[in-house]
Amino acid sequence: MTALGLKPCPKLTRPAGAPVYLDYQATTPCDPRVVDAMLPWFTEKFGNPHSRNHRYGWEAEEAVEKAREQIAALIGADSKEIIFTSGATESNNLALKGVAHFYKEKKNHIITVVTEHKCVLDTCRHLEQEGFSVTYLPVKTNGLIDLAALEAAITDQTAIVSVMAVNNEIGVIQPIAEIGALCHRKGAFFHTDCAQAVGKIPLDVNAMNIDLMSISAHKLYGPKGIGALYVRRRPRVRLVPLITGGGQERGMRSGTLPTPLCVGFGEACAIAKDEMGAEAERLMDLRNRLLGGLRQRLPEIYVNGDLDNRVPGNLNISFAFVEGEGLMMGVKELAVSSGSACTSASLEPSYVLRALGVDVEMAHTSLRFGLGRFTTSEDIDFAIDHIVEAVEHLRAMSPLWDMHLEGVDIKSIEWAEH
Amino acid sequence: MSRVVYLDYNAGAPARPEVAAAVAEALSEAGNPSSVHGFGRAARHRVEQARSQVAELVEADPASVIFTSGGTEANALALAGCGRGRRIVSAVEHPSVLDAGRAEILPVDGDGVIDPAELDALLAGDCRPAVVSVMLANNETGVIQPVAEVARIAHAHGALVHCDAAQAVGRIPVSLARLGVDFLTLSAHKMGGPSGVGALVMADGGFVLAPILLGGGQERRRRAGTENVLGIVGFGAAARLVRDDLLLGDTIWEQGHMRDRLERLAQQRVPRAVVIGRGVPRLSNTSCLALPGLAGQIQVMALDLAGVAVSAGAACSSGKVAESRVLAAMGLAPEIRGSAIRVSLGWASRPEDVDCFLDAWGELARRKGFEATKMMEKGSIT
Numbered sequence: 064m065t066a067l068g069l070k071p072c073p074k075l076t077r078p079a080g081a082p083v084y085l086d087y088q089a090t091t092p093c094d095p096r097v098v099d100a101m102l103p104w105f106t107e108k109f110g111n112p113h114s115r116n117h118r119y120g121w122e123a124e125e126a127v128e129k130a131r132e133q134i135a136a137l138i139g140a141d142s143k144e145i146i147f148t149s150g151a152t153e154s155n156n157l158a159l160k161g162v163a164h165f166y167k168e169k170k171n172h173i174i175t176v177v178t179e180h181k182c183v184l185d186t187c188r189h190l191e192q193e194g195f196s197v198t199y200l201p202v203k204t205n206g207l208i209d210l211a212a213l214e215a216a217i218t219d220q221t222a223i224v225s226v227m228a229v230n231n232e233i234g235v236i237q238p239i240a241e242i243g244a245l246c247h248r249k250g251a252f253f254h255t256d257c258a259q260a261v262g263k264i265p266l267d268v269n270a271m272n273i274d275l276m277s278i279s280a281h282k283l284y285g286p287k288g289i290g291a292l293y294v295r296r297r298p299r300v301r302l303v304p305l306i307t308g309g310g311q312e313r314g315m316r317s318g319t320l321p322t323p324l325c326v327g328f329g330e331a332c333a334i335a336k337d338e339m340g341a342e343a344e345r346l347m348d349l350r351n352r353l354l355g356g357l358r359q360r361l362p363e364i365y366v367n368g369d370l371d372n373r374v375p376g377n378l379n380i381s382f383a384f385v386e387g388e389g390l391m392m393g394v395k396e397l398a399v400s401s402g403s404a405c406t407s408a409s410l411e412p413s414y415v416l417r418a419l420g421v422d423v424e425m426a427h428t429s430l431r432f433g434l435g436r437f438t439t440s441e442d443i444d445f446a447i448d449h450i451v452e453a454v455e456h457l458r459a460m461s462p463l464w465d466m467h468l469e470g471v472d473i474k475s476i477e478w479a480e481h
Numbered sequence: 482m483s484r485v486v487y488l489d490y491n492a493g494a495p496a497r498p499e500v501a502a503a504v505a506e507a508l509s510e511a512g513n514p515s516s517v518h519g520f521g522r523a524a525r526h527r528v529e530q531a532r533s534q535v536a537e538l539v540e541a542d543p544a545s546v547i548f549t550s551g552g553t554e555a556n557a558l559a560l561a562g563c564g565r566g567r568r569i570v571s572a573v574e575h576p577s578v579l580d581a582g583r584a585e586i587l588p589v590d591g592d593g594v595i596d597p598a599e600l601d602a603l604l605a606g607d608c609r610p611a612v613v614s615v616m617l618a619n620n621e622t623g624v625i626q627p628v629a630e631v632a633r634i635a636h637a638h639g640a641l642v643h644c645d646a647a648q649a650v651g652r653i654p655v656s657l658a659r660l661g662v663d664f665l666t667l668s669a670h671k672m673g674g675p676s677g678v679g680a681l682v683m684a685d686g687g688f689v690l691a692p693i694l695l696g697g698g699q700e701r702r703r704r705a706g707t708e709n710v711l712g713i714v715g716f717g718a719a720a721r722l723v724r725d726d727l728l729l730g731d732t733i734w735e736q737g738h739m740r741d742r743l744e745r746l747a748q749q750r751v752p753r754a755v756v757i758g759r760g761v762p763r764l765s766n767t768s769c770l771a772l773p774g775l776a777g778q779i780q781v782m783a784l785d786l787a788g789v790a791v792s793a794g795a796a797c798s799s800g801k802v803a804e805s806r807v808l809a810a811m812g813l814a815p816e817i818r819g820s821a822i823r824v825s826l827g828w829a830s831r832p833e834d835v836d837c838f839l840d841a842w843g844e845l846a847r848r849k850g851f852e853a854t855k856m857m858e859k860g861s862i863t
Contacts, residue, residue: 081519082518082519082520084511084520086513086516086518086520086521089513089515089516089521090511090512090513090516090707091511092509092510092511093508093509095509098505098508098509101508102501102505105495105496105500105501105504105505105675105715106495106496106498106501107495109493109494109495109496110487110489110492110493110790111489111492111493111670111676113492114489114492114493114790114792116778116781116782116785116790116791116792116793117485117489117781117784117785117789117790117791117792118485118785118790119485119487119489119790120489120492120790148550149549149550149554149677149706149709150550150706150707150709151706152694152696152697152705152706152707153550153694153706155696156693156694156695156696156705180696181696181697181705182694182695182696182697182705182706183696185695185696185705186695186696189695279707281513281707286508286709286711287513287707287708287709287710287711287712288550288677288678288707288708288709288710288711288712288713289677289709305557305693305694306553306554306557306577306693307557307576307577307580307581307582308553308556308557308575308576308577308578308580308581309553309575309576309577310576317553317576317577318550318551318552318553318554318577319493319551319552319553319668319670319676319677320676320677321550321551321670321675321676321677321678321712322676323675323676323677324675324676324677324709324712391517397518398516398518398519398520398521399518400516400517400518401517
């Protein structure tokens with residue numbers, strides 16, 4: 064047991080023949096300690112936390128409030144500032160629509176970034192249709208925004224600036240503290256989608272001047288179907304709710320709270336708070352092992368996004384001279400993705416990589432590797448062998464690779480029109 | 482905690498063991514249902530299997546089931562997403578319908594039932610495109626509304642119909658087609674599934690639902706957000722179980738039998754007690770029992786000390802001790818509506834639970850001077 068009374072991190076064994084899971088940005092398995100914490104709340108302790116008249120309700124409420132404190136503690140917030148939602152998508156919708164609608168008489172401008180999660184971009188497009196004006200900031204080739212560009216974009220009409228802390232595809236960390244300070248100096252609220260950041264990097268809502276923060280449980284080894292929105296109380300940020308009714312969550316989000324999911328979310332945050340530092344070091348070693356192993360054996364591979372300002376559990380690599388779909392098929396024994404899970408059904412190249420200036424061909428040959436709590440060095444070594452084999456096989460079949468080896472600059476070729 | 486008798490199933494039911502087992506199994510699986518790899522496809526399979534189970538329960542097409550974070554969100558989605566500016570809702574709706582925006586109120590009679598003729602008149606008097614929302618069974622009284630008739634009338638006037646069936650599903654047979662409504666709200670935790678998951682089921686009406694949560698293309702672009710896989714799996718398992726219950730009918734019958742016995746014996750002990758909604762069709766698990774002269778909150782607290790969990794009104798009011806809007810809408814006298822408690826039974830309820838309630842409640846009534854003998858003396862004078 065650790066100082067916090069947590070059990071040591073268990074190992075998850077992979078069934079023989081199952082692919083190696085390297086898609087921790089899409090979702091994470093529930094930590095078995097989280098599962099243990101949740102299970103009693105499904106059956107023997109099943110009360111409705113809003114039932115104020117009997118013990119079943121009280122014990123459920125107590126558990127929900129403990130979870131709220133665990134979540135708040137991880138981001139340096141007060142538990143009263145945590146609003147439970149069904150996940151980060153709802154949190155992002157609520158933050159942006161809620162603030163925009165509440166302050167619309169005074170301000171009508173929103174700033175976000177082209178590489179945000181789809182639910183932020185879709186919500187902003189919807190608000191544009193309602194008459195709000197939205198600035199979509201570009202990113203530099205390393206995936207980070209230019210603070211001077213942000214400063215120039217903020218006007219006295221800007222109600223809210225929304226910049227994600229960690230990108231879901233390329234893992235880069237935006238300069239959140241600097242953005243927060245800038246927003247507050249200019250009088251705009253600062254919202255940050257921290258679905259990929261919470262539990263991975265240290266966050267402090269006060270030190271970083273964050274007014275609203277979206278959090279997802281299933282990205283930090285908690286269950287799916289629950290998330291939170293941090294909403295600052297001093298000075299107070301006000302929201303028009305998306306879901307009204309029973310008046311739960313200080314009127315900002317009605318609906319019966321799912322006690323087991325809240326408990327699991329809280330436990331996941333407590334574990335992350337305790338283990339984040341050591342886990343980051345371990346993941347950094349594994350990531351370096353993966354990148355080093357690939358670079359040693361494969362020429363012409365390119366890391367997308369800044370490597371220094373990046374969460375340790377992410378790598379996004381383009382493999383030149385291979386065909387994208389062939390690559391995905393070739394690494395069948397790895398569960399990896401070619402972009403975000405939400406858009407993975409489409410064959411369009413990633414809009415995030417395109418925003419970095421990666422050309423269409425290279426964007427098509429990229430893979431996202433997500434490493435996490437249960438990834439082992441054996442998994443990484445297996446992945447390296449598997450990828451090297453697939454890439455070498457595909458390159459051996461590629462006429463472009465042959466030309467490249469002969470020293471032809473592929474970009475200079477003028478293809479005949481058919 | 483010492484053994485406590487739980488008779489507050491309308492606030493939330495404990496997950497059934499089979500549901501807990503299905504959830505526990507899903508908990509140990511990784512995978513985002515939108516991911517293309519094997520983990521993702523396995524999660525997708527589990528979600529789609531549950532969708533079929535939920536669809537089957539209400540005799541709907543699986544493609545018409547939109548999973549949400551619960552009944553409240555499903556209600557919000559139907560009302561906001563249907564695109565109708567004019568709303569007509571019954572006076573006894575759940576707050577998530579009643580407070581979802583400006584609406585015209587369809588009144589109820591003393592038993593809590595709406596009058597379809599009044600709806601007809603409301604719709605005939607104003608031809609703006611409307612949506613009508615009438616719940617199937619009330620959360621506080623269990624009273625069942627004539628929803629199929631509401632749907633016929635509303636459709637004759639070109640209005641859309643939403644029905645909040647969160648309390649009814651699993652307790653009476655519910656069929657989307659036979660009700661004839663356009664939108665049906667379901668909640669998992671009211672029927673022995675996990676909390677945090679529900680669904681909006683849509684009839685095939687050719688209308689486009691405008692989503693309230695935007696983002697990824699989940700739920701056929703009608704509700705963004707990574708699916709609550711384990712909640713959905715539990716919902717599916719619960720749907721399958723209650724469907725079996727409804728087919729066999731014996732558990733529903735037993736609940737009704739226990740509830741009727743509870744009401745009969747309660748009134749034997751305290752003749753002044755009033756059973757609200759007794760004269761009209763209502764859910765067989767719910768009893769709304771008033772003891773005029775003794776505040777509902779006091780009864781609930783005294784019962785809790787005696788180890789019996791019931792409630793005064795709905796659980797959703799988040800601690801606000803307010804008078805029941807449902808009972809006020811029924812026009813009940815203040816001394817009746819302020820003195821009502823809700824006793825609701827469910828899948829794990831046993832006849833002994835009813836005995837415990839009767840002992841504790843009867844003792845409370847005796848202490849407060851409501852004993853049968855005393856009241857009968859009074860009764861004989863009047």
